[in-house]
Amino acid sequence: MLSPADLDTLLLTFKVASIATLLMLVLGTPLAWWLTRTHSAWKGIINAVVALPLVLPPTVLGFYLLVLMGPAGAIGKFTTWLGVGTLPFTFPGLVIASVLYSLPFVVQPLQASFSAIGEQPLEAAATLRASPLDTFFSVVVPLAKPGFLTASILGFAHTVGEFGVVLMVGGNIPDKTRVVSVQIYNHVEALEYNEAHWLAGVLLLFSFSVLLVLYTALKSHPVAHPLK
Amino acid sequence: MLTNSSFRPILALALLLLSQASWAVTVLVAVASDFTKPMTEIAAAFEKATGHTAKLSFGSSGKAFAQIQSGAPFDLYLSASEKYPLELEKSGFAVSGSHFVYAIGKLVLWSATPGYVDGQGEILKTGDFKHIALADPSHAPYGVVAVEVMNSLGVLDKLRPLFVMGENISQTFQFVSTGNAELGFVGLAQVIDVNSGKASAPAHAPYLRPVGKIGSGSGWIIPDNLHSPFRQMAVLLKTGAENPAAHALADFLKSPPALAIIEKYGFGLPK
Amino acid sequence: MTTIQARFQLDYGDFKLDVDLKLPGTGITVLFGHSGSGKTTLLRCIAGLQRAPQGKLEINGNIWQDSERNLFLPTHKRPLGYVFQEANLFPHLTVRDNLHYGLKRIKQNPGAVELEQTLELLGIGHLMERMPERLSGGERQRVAIARALALNPEILLMDEPLASLDFKRKQEILPFLSRLHQQLDIPVLYVTHSQQEVAQLADTLVILEGGQALASGPLSETQSRLDVPLAQDREAATVWQATVIEHEADYHLTRVAFVGGSLSLPMVDAQVGTPLRVQIYARDVSIALEAPTATSILNVLPATITGIADGRDSQTVVQLRLPRMAAETAPGSPRHFLHPWRSEVSQSVGNRCDQVGDQALLAHITRKSALLLGLQIGMAVYVQIKGTSILN
Numbered sequence: 092m093l094s095p096a097d098l099d100t101l102l103l104t105f106k107v108a109s110i111a112t113l114l115m116l117v118l119g120t121p122l123a124w125w126l127t128r129t130h131s132a133w134k135g136i137i138n139a140v141v142a143l144p145l146v147l148p149p150t151v152l153g154f155y156l157l158v159l160m161g162p163a164g165a166i167g168k169f170t171t172w173l174g175v176g177t178l179p180f181t182f183p184g185l186v187i188a189s190v191l192y193s194l195p196f197v198v199q200p201l202q203a204s205f206s207a208i209g210e211q212p213l214e215a216a217a218t219l220r221a222s223p224l225d226t227f228f229s230v231v232v233p234l235a236k237p238g239f240l241t242a243s244i245l246g247f248a249h250t251v252g253e254f255g256v257v258l259m260v261g262g263n264i265p266d267k268t269r270v271v272s273v274q275i276y277n278h279v280e281a282l283e284y285n286e287a288h289w290l291a292g293v294l295l296l297f298s299f300s301v302l303l304v305l306y307t308a309l310k311s312h313p314v315a316h317p318l319k
Numbered sequence: 320m321l322t323n324s325s326f327r328p329i330l331a332l333a334l335l336l337l338s339q340a341s342w343a344v345t346v347l348v349a350v351a352s353d354f355t356k357p358m359t360e361i362a363a364a365f366e367k368a369t370g371h372t373a374k375l376s377f378g379s380s381g382k383a384f385a386q387i388q389s390g391a392p393f394d395l396y397l398s399a400s401e402k403y404p405l406e407l408e409k410s411g412f413a414v415s416g417s418h419f420v421y422a423i424g425k426l427v428l429w430s431a432t433p434g435y436v437d438g439q440g441e442i443l444k445t446g447d448f449k450h451i452a453l454a455d456p457s458h459a460p461y462g463v464v465a466v467e468v469m470n471s472l473g474v475l476d477k478l479r480p481l482f483v484m485g486e487n488i489s490q491t492f493q494f495v496s497t498g499n500a501e502l503g504f505v506g507l508a509q510v511i512d513v514n515s516g517k518a519s520a521p522a523h524a525p526y527l528r529p530v531g532k533i534g535s536g537s538g539w540i541i542p543d544n545l546h547s548p549f550r551q552m553a554v555l556l557k558t559g560a561e562n563p564a565a566h567a568l569a570d571f572l573k574s575p576p577a578l579a580i581i582e583k584y585g586f587g588l589p590k
Numbered sequence: 591m592t593t594i595q596a597r598f599q600l601d602y603g604d605f606k607l608d609v610d611l612k613l614p615g616t617g618i619t620v621l622f623g624h625s626g627s628g629k630t631t632l633l634r635c636i637a638g639l640q641r642a643p644q645g646k647l648e649i650n651g652n653i654w655q656d657s658e659r660n661l662f663l664p665t666h667k668r669p670l671g672y673v674f675q676e677a678n679l680f681p682h683l684t685v686r687d688n689l690h691y692g693l694k695r696i697k698q699n700p701g702a703v704e705l706e707q708t709l710e711l712l713g714i715g716h717l718m719e720r721m722p723e724r725l726s727g728g729e730r731q732r733v734a735i736a737r738a739l740a741l742n743p744e745i746l747l748m749d750e751p752l753a754s755l756d757f758k759r760k761q762e763i764l765p766f767l768s769r770l771h772q773q774l775d776i777p778v779l780y781v782t783h784s785q786q787e788v789a790q791l792a793d794t795l796v797i798l799e800g801g802q803a804l805a806s807g808p809l810s811e812t813q814s815r816l817d818v819p820l821a822q823d824r825e826a827a828t829v830w831q832a833t834v835i836e837h838e839a840d841y842h843l844t845r846v847a848f849v850g851g852s853l854s855l856p857m858v859d860a861q862v863g864t865p866l867r868v869q870i871y872a873r874d875v876s877i878a879l880e881a882p883t884a885t886s887i888l889n890v891l892p893a894t895i896t897g898i899a900d901g902r903d904s905q906t907v908v909q910l911r912l913p914r915m916a917a918e919t920a921p922g923s924p925r926h927f928l929h930p931w932r933s934e935v936s937q938s939v940g941n942r943c944d945q946v947g948d949q950a951l952l953a954h955i956t957r958k959s960a961l962l963l964g965l966q967i968g969m970a971v972y973v974q975i976k977g978t979s980i981l982n
Contacts, residue, residue, distance in 0.1 A: 154493060161497040179499040180450055180483045211678050214639050217665035218672035219692030220741065225666075229691070233682045262483030262494065263455055276486065280381035280458030 097290050099266055100274040107182075107270060108250040111189040115197040115246045116239070118190070123201035124227070142199070144192045149255025156188050157259050180262035185270075188260040189250045197246040204238025205231065237309050244305045248298055345372040346564035347392060349383035351399035351551065353424065353461065353488045353506045357584040358397065364580070365571045371564035379487040381458045387412055387556060394559025395568055397421060397551070399488075400460035404554035417555035421572045423587030424549035425507035426464050429538035431496050436537040442502065443474045448481065452494040452503025455484040460549065461491070465504035467546035496536075504541075507585035510534055543587070550589070594619075594745070594777060598635045599644035600801075607631050607642065607801040615650060617793030618771055618778040620809075622785075628801035629781045633749050636779065637672050638665040649745055671738030673748040677730035679722040685733050686718040692741045705740055711773065712736045712766055728759035732766060739774075746778045752787060767791055768982050772865075785820075788813075789829050789869050790981045814909050814950040816899040821907050821952055826872040828952050829981065834864045843888075850912030850949035854888045855978055867981040874977040875953035877908060879963055881972050889975040893951060895967055898960065906960040910973055912949040 093101075126138060144152055160166045160178040167177045178184030208231060216226040232239070254272040261268030263277075271294055278287035350358045355377050362373040376383070376393070384403040387393055388410070396413070398404050401420075407413035428443070430436045442448075456462035462484065469475040483499075485491030488506050495503040512534035533540075543549075553572065559565030571577055578588055594613040600606065607628045613619045621629040634640040636647060638654065641662060647655040654663045679688050689705070709715040712732045722730060731751055738746060751767075752760045764787075771778075771791060780791060788795060788809075795812040797804045797820060804818045810828040813820060820826060830853075832846035837857065844858040846866055853868065860866065882890060897909035951973060965971070 157493060157499055158497050161499040163498050176449075177499060179494075179497075211674065211676065212680060214665075215672075215674065215678045215680065216691070217639065218637060218670065219737070220666050220695040221691070222664075222666050225695070230680060230682075234680075236682075258486050259490065259493070262450070262452070262500075263486070264483060273486075277455060277457050279385060280379065280455070280486075282381070282384075282458075 093289055093293065094286065096265065097271075097274060097286065100269050100271045100290075101293065103266065103269065104251055104271040107185055107189055108247045111186050111193060111250045112197075112243055112247045114186065114190050115194055116243060119194060119197040119201055119242065119246075123198045123205055124231070126198070127202050127205040142195050145195050149192065149253065150259055151255075152192060153188065153256040153259025156191065156256065160184060160187075160260070179260050180264060180268060182267055185257055185261050185268045188256050189253060192253055192256045193246050193249040196249045197242040200238050200241040200245060201235065204235040204241075207238075208234045240308055241305065244301055248301050251294070252298065343370045343372065344562060344564035345374060346394045346559065346562055346568050347374050348376065348395045348397060348568065349387065349391070349393040350375050350377050350397045351380045351383070351460075352377045353399050353508060354397055354422070354551065354586075355489075356508055357422075357580050357586065360580045361572065361577045364576050365568055368571065368576075369564070369567050371567055373564070373568055379458075380460065392558050393556055394562045394565035395553065396556055397553045397572075399424065399551050400463075401550050401552045402460075404552040407554055407556070411557070413554040413556050414560050417569070418552050419554075419569070419573070420550045420589040421553045422551045422581050423543075423589065424460065424464070424551055425585050425587060426461065426468065426504055426541040426546070426549065427507045427510055427533065427538045428468075428502060428541060429495060429505050429510050429533070429536060430502040431498050431536040432501070433535075433537050436502055436539050438539055440472065440539045440541070442539075443469065443472055443478065446502070448501035450483045450494075450500035450503075451478055451481045452483050452485060452491045452500035452505075454488045454491045454504070455486060459485075459487055460551075461488045461504065461506060464546045464549050468504070468541050471545040507540060510536070510538055511585040513583055551586075593648075593650075594636075594779075595646070595648040596632070596636055597644075597646045598632065598642040600631070600635070600640075600642040605631075605801060607635070609798070609801075609803045611796060611803055611806055613777070613779070613796070613806070614794055615777050616775065618780050618791050619794040619796060620788050620792035621779060621781045621796050621798060622783065622788050622792075623798035624783055626800075627783075627798040629783075629798045630749055631801075632798065633747050633779060633781050636745075637670060637747050638663060638668055639672075652744075669741075669744045671741055671743035671746045673731070673734050673738050673746070673751045675750045675753050677722070677727075677734040679725075679730055679733060679737070681722050683722075684718070685714065685720050685722070685725070688722065688733060689718075689737050689740055692737060696741055698742070704742070708736050708739050711769055726759070727755050728762045731755065731759075731763055735766070735770070739770075743776065745776055746774070748778065748780045750781050750783070752784070753782070764790060765982075785823075785825055785827075789827065790867065792829075810950045814952040816897045816907060816909050821872070821899070821909070822901050822905075824873075824902070826907070826952055826954065827869050828872070828950060830868045830870065830949060832866045832868045834858060834860050834862050834866060836862060848949060849914050850893075851891055853975070853978065855980065858980055869979045869981050870951065870975055871977070871979075872907065872952040872954040874975060875910075875951060875955075876974045876976065877910075877953055877955060877959075877963065877965065878972045878974060879969075882974065885974065887974040887976060889978075891973050891975070893971055893973045895965055895969045895971060896950075898965060898967060900957070901954055904956050904958070905954050906957045906965075908953040908955060908960070908965060910951045910953060910971070912951060912973075914948050 126134060157179055158164050162171065162177055170176065170178055178187060212230050212234060213226055216230045221229060252272060254276065257268065257270050258273055263269050263273055271290060275287050275290045278290065358375060362375055365373055380398040380400060380403055383396060387396060387407060396404060404413060404418045408415055408418060428436055428440055436442050453465040454462035456466045466475065469478055483494055485494055491503055492505045492509045494500040495505060510533050512532045553569065555565055555569055582588055593615050597610040599608050609632060621632060623629040631640060635642045635645060644657050645655050646657065653661060654668055655661060680691065683691065712735060714729065714732050714736055717725060717729060717733065725733065735751065752763055755763065768790065782788065792809045794807065795809045796806040797812060797818050805812045805815050810830060813828045815821060830848045832848040832853065834844060835847045835852065836845045838845065842857045843854050846853050846855060846868065858866065891912055893910040893912045895908060896911050899907045901907040953973065
């Protein structure tokens with residue numbers, strides 16, 4: 092069965108994932124919109140940077156974050172200057188690392204659904220007196236609902252399942268940065284296979300339910316394809 | 320289509336390769352990551368001396384243990400602890416009675432900042448630091464020993480809230496080397512300056528001997544009497560029972576050239 | 591008089607738009623051309639959906655764009671209505687919410703009565719709660735037109751609103767457009783490549799090709815211009831605006847009046863005074879040097895040859911003018927005689943042809959006949975009209 096320590100890691104994991112998902116939507120929405128609309132030469136570069144976490148091994152990403160956010164790193168110097176100290180081994184640091192790591196899982200579905208909307212509804216809105224911002228909230232957001240759903244769920248699920256980055260940046264501190272994936276790993280390493288199975292089972296069940304809900308919701312969504 | 324005349328030389332070459340393989344064999348070794356540097360050098364020396372090939376797979380001892388139990392085809396297993404090899408012998412994955420201690424682990428309290436850690440470890444009692452890094456004691460041998468040291472010094476409860484735990488000793492080293500943790504318990508092999516000359520120690524007080532010099536930052540080499548013996552054990556696995564190269568490497572690890580390398584990297588020698 | 595002045599220059603490398611048009615502030619102006627002629631680009635520039643680097647646009651005295659003053663009103667600030675080729679309804683909103691989308695965003699909200707009238711006119715009152723995906727193509731397009739009109743725009747822009755519909759649906763919508771035509775008092779710019787729609791809807795016709803306006807002016811004027819390919823077309827025709835003046839029930843005929851006189855048509859089911867659009871194909875017009883005394887053809891009218899050009903194969907295209915009936919011409923009113931093949935596009939401010947000027951007509955005859963008759967520009971002749979068709 093799950094021990095209180097295991098439950099703590101589960102709770103902490105969902106806390107990290109919820110906050111990170113919220114942040115990713117706030118950051119990822121304008122970013123994805125810009126990437127969909129822009130003809131800027133920067134588009135390719137920014138796209139590649141956002142997608143990097145997909146390619147980099149998580150521990151490598153974690154290592155660079157550790158260096159960057161450390162006292163000698165650029166981010167670390169900045170946060171120290173701000174007076175909040177360095178970020179590794181803290182809850183905010185874990186959230187920030189998770190955001191960077193899972194961001195492509197939010198940005199890419201959003202980008203896909205934004206570009207599926209196409210030019211036409213935007214032009215229609217403009218001819219109906221809607222300003223660009225107004226158009227974004229009254230037309231783009233409702234039409235991209237499946238994209239937002241996919242982005243939130245993938246971002247959340249991916250943060251829950253992340254391991255390499257949190258291992259590096261989190262420091263495995265109980266109640267603060269020890270998330271469920273690390274806890275499972277600890278159980279395995281300590282040969283506590285039974286405990287590991289239980290926790291992994293819970294995680295597996297959770298992930299399966301989330302994906303099931305996602306695919307059911309997407310299938311029954313009335314606006315699967317924005318414009319016919 | 321291959322003609323007879325073109326087929327014959329290929330067949331001859333294949334037979335030649337097969338016969339070569341029958342006397343020069345490959346041994347597949349799972350090695351605890353703290354032993355990465357010495358084992359790389361030992362393997363090179365071993366290949367030169369015997370003509371066999373040693374393929375090394377580095378990782379945490381626990382991971383290798385799980386893999387071996389699931390049928391990973393390793394011939395030899397160099398663990399960072401005694402626990403796993405003995406367990407494998409018991410469960411029949413290793414050749415019974417084949418285990419031997421190949422090195423004694425050395426722990427260092429280390430900081431990337433020069434002058435931060437004093438020669439007696441007083442910093443543990445007086446220091447004003449926010450994080451102290453160690454390998455996760457729930458499974459990493461270095462972590463177990465680090466906890467024993469802090470316990471012996473009576474600072475364990477005071478320091479526990481400041482723990483940041485690496486999954487293995489390499490990651491623990493990264494926490495400290497990047498300055499994110501002000502100090503931490505790492506392996507001597509990770510911070511030793513191998514060019515500082517051959518280690519020597521006064522015979523009457525082995526735990527005080529200066530085992531090499533720390534390359535950068537500041538450190539305190541933990542005396543052996545502050546923790547239980549940190550014996551790193553190797554064992555011959557069932558897969559390698561009939562492999563002459565596995566036997567040869569096990570023997571080579573006990574030979575003077577290998578011991579010299581082990582000592583150079585700051586490990587103690589098995590008694 | 592309210593007018594539209596539109597001057598745009600735009601260069602995409604393989605496509606250039608370079609037009610300078612003055613268009614009437616009333617009626618339907620059709621922008622006609624083949625694909626790639628620049629007609630949609632022109633409309634989009636007027637809407638501000640595309641920004642021509644060089645351009646000036648003035649609608650009813652308001653400047654919407656002036657590149658010299660670096661002035662460009664974004665689309666959402668232009669008081670226009672726009673109907674897209676695909677209805678382009680918001681798929682996530684009901685018909686009602688689609689209609690109210692724009693209404694919510696304008697200050698001077700037209701009354702419910704006005705919206706009711708629009709719904710009535712377009713026959714979509716019963717569709718209000720439907721989602722767009724549950725509408726037929728024709729219904730969708732009617733909702734789109736209502737959505738644009740609901741805003742009480744100062745100008746209505748329509749980009750091939752029928753192009754994506756099949757023949758049946760087109761026939762379903764055209765009557766609505768004709769009714770709109772009669773009831774709207776705002777200018778409509780209507781893009782199409784269909785001659786049928788030109789004939790049925792246009793008051794003013796602008797012919798675009800390769801990003802330039804080949805001709806622009808009142809419908810029958812432009813239709814009968816010899817310097818545009820339309821006149822050579824097998825289906826070449828002129829459309830006259832006419833009014834029912836009497837019915838001859840005995841002969842099953844209806845007489846209609848137009849600026850150049852009157853015509854007898856097969857009986858039309860319409861009250862006296864009803865405006866009609868009469869289409870006369872060039873191939874149905876023949877020419878006689880003297881007034882034929884013995885002919886079975888009812889509609890024989892005096893005309894003057896104003897242009898002659900080679901047609902396809904054995905054909906010659908003759909452009910004619912039927913003088914405005916003296917009785918209908920106000921004394922002393924300026925009657926500048928247009929030489930279409932020389933007139934500048936920018937000068938030809940279009941007007942409804944039933945207001946000013948003569949009635950233009952196009953005839954396709956054989957080259958041999960033209961030679962035998964010795965037809966020349968300026969000759970006074972008689973035209974015999976063998977057939978007509980009523981468009982509305």
